[in-house]
Amino acid sequence: MPSMTVLVTGGAGFVGSHFVRAACESGRHVVILDDLSGLGLSDADSLLTLPLPSGATFVRGDIGDGALIRKLCKEHAVESVVHFAGKIQVGESVRRPELYFDVNFARSLRLLDALREAAVRDVVFSSTAAVYGVPQEVPISESAPTVPVNPYGCSKLAFEWALDSYARAHGLRFAALRYFNASGAHPDGTLAERHEPETHLLPLVIDAARGSRPPLMVFGHDYPTPDGTCVRDYVHVCDLATAHLRAIDKLAQGHSLGPLNLGTGHGYSVKEVLQAAQDVLGAPIPHVVGPKRDGDPPVLVADCRAAQRHLDWQPVRSELATLLEDAVRSRW
Numbered sequence: 117m118p119s120m121t122v123l124v125t126g127g128a129g130f131v132g133s134h135f136v137r138a139a140c141e142s143g144r145h146v147v148i149l150d151d152l153s154g155l156g157l158s159d160a161d162s163l164l165t166l167p168l169p170s171g172a173t174f175v176r177g178d179i180g181d182g183a184l185i186r187k188l189c190k191e192h193a194v195e196s197v198v199h200f201a202g203k204i205q206v207g208e209s210v211r212r213p214e215l216y217f218d219v220n221f222a223r224s225l226r227l228l229d230a231l232r233e234a235a236v237r238d239v240v241f242s243s244t245a246a247v248y249g250v251p252q253e254v255p256i257s258e259s260a261p262t263v264p265v266n267p268y269g270c271s272k273l274a275f276e277w278a279l280d281s282y283a284r285a286h287g288l289r290f291a292a293l294r295y296f297n298a299s300g301a302h303p304d305g306t307l308a309e310r311h312e313p314e315t316h317l318l319p320l321v322i323d324a325a326r327g328s329r330p331p332l333m334v335f336g337h338d339y340p341t342p343d344g345t346c347v348r349d350y351v352h353v354c355d356l357a358t359a360h361l362r363a364i365d366k367l368a369q370g371h372s373l374g375p376l377n378l379g380t381g382h383g384y385s386v387k388e389v390l391q392a393a394q395d396v397l398g399a400p401i402p403h404v405v406g407p408k409r410d411g412d413p414p415v416l417v418a419d420c421r422a423a424q425r426h427l428d429w430q431p432v433r434s435e436l437a438t439l440l441e442d443a444v445r446s447r448w
């Protein structure tokens with residue numbers, strides 16, 4: 117395949133860094149644009165000293181800097197963009213909606229305008245199951261009502277609408293990939309899930325087992341689910357990376373894809389995750405049961421048949437035990 121350059125915003129983040137690795141391994145050139153704001157200071161420092169995969173260039177900067185975007189597109193002959201950069205904490209979005217609408221919508225729109233000026237028309241967007249809010253039916257298909265229940269989901273959905281409108285008016289081609297629970301890590305153990313602060317279940321479970329954080333607090337035990345704890349659809353970050361590569365190829369072939377769910381179609385409760393982690397680690401996971409977290413829907417499971425069909429994609433590392441083994445290897 118001829119080499120093509122992909123601009124990857126947020127390429128230093130969890131899903132972004134796995135995508136960068138996969139894209140470089142498949143012979144693409146990648147320009148990473150990241151302001152490193154999603155990482156703690158020491159992680160940001162250590163990332164800057166790590167060797168990049170061959171074929172990757174790193175630029176520290178802001179997605180809302182139109183002049184920078186146009187310059188990068190021109191200098192690197194960018195053909196497509198994968199837009200991962202964004203704010204991702206539901207709780208923070210409730211307290212500081214202005215931040216979420218600024219980064220996930222306003223700055224992202226400036227990115228889109230700069231791409232239009234640079235005549236780059238293929239965009240793969242990192243969206244989220246949070247656009248569905250509390251679903252009426254599970255598994256959730258792309259045609260389910262989009263009624264987000266927090267500013268995070270609203271800001272992501274607003275940008276999906278912008279993409280759709282630009283596609284109709286300006287010939288943009290896009291995929292809005294709605295992730296369910298991105299988790300796991302590269303099997304070689306060199307890339308890990310790191311958020312600052314960490315709020316995601318799997319890293320917190322592993323850190324509780326290692327003793328580097330307090331016991332896990334299980335958020336609620338009287339949900340209308342078989343064991344009373346929330347059910348989620350955990351999808352391996354390497355499977356997500358592959359789906360993005362497929363999406364770029366499909367867009368380049370002239371297909372605009374629109375929204376697609378990325379999950380496995382299978383859900384696991386928090387208790388089942390704890391049990392699976394205990395099986396992998398061979399020791400009980402310290403945990404306590406606490407109150408529900410605001411805005412947690414009881415069950416989120418994807419109907420992912422559209423992604424399987426349109427992207428010719430199947431998750432291959434998303435078995436819960438594999439996910440946990442990979443996540444443990446990257447954090448231990």
Ligand code: UFG
Pocket residue numbers: 204206244245246268296297298315316317318320332333334335336346347348386409412416
């Ligand atoms: N959980 C706990 N204790 C914790 C952390 C999480 O019990 O300390 C539970 C949550 O209540 C939830 C499950 O573990 O039931 C998974 O929680 P995560 O925070 O790991 O993930 P979410 O399902 O809340 O969030 C994910 C994505 C979001 C996205 C959301 C869609 O990370 O970006 O799905 O609603 F918005």
